[in-house]
Amino acid sequence: MPDHTICTIEELPEGAKKIVEVDGIEIGVFNCGGEFLAIEDRCSHDDGPLAEGEFDPAACTVECPRHGSLFDLKSGRPKTLPAFAPVETFPVRAEDGQIKLEVD
Numbered sequence: 640m641p642d643h644t645i646c647t648i649e650e651l652p653e654g655a656k657k658i659v660e661v662d663g664i665e666i667g668v669f670n671c672g673g674e675f676l677a678i679e680d681r682c683s684h685d686d687g688p689l690a691e692g693e694f695d696p697a698a699c700t701v702e703c704p705r706h707g708s709l710f711d712l713k714s715g716r717p718k719t720l721p722a723f724a725p726v727e728t729f730p731v732r733a734e735d736g737q738i739k740l741e742v743d
């Protein structure tokens with residue numbers, strides 16, 4: 640899987656998020672208590688801009704701004720309706736001071 644460098648580690652401190660576009664896919668990258676997580680920025684319910692919603696770093700969730708489904712950033716699964724299908728997640732890691740995202 641090809642790696643994509645997103646930014647430096649300093650640019651994504653704990654509790655921060657960043658939306659990037661890789662190969663035409665919008666992806667939200669989050670720092671949940673030092674753990675980097677990434678999900679597709681498109682809600683599985685009605686294509687809402689998921690990563691723009693409210694990020695709760697303590698719970699590691701994001702709330703879809705369109706109809707309010709709460710998604711677990713680790714699994715990509717919704718915890719509340721109306722969404723019921725998971726969104727895609729992507730591996731992220733910190734390496735050499737950079738944050739790298741793997742996208743197929």
Ligand code: FES
Pocket residue numbers: 682683684685686687703704705706707708720721722
């Ligand atoms: S589009 Fe996200 S909950 Fe409806």
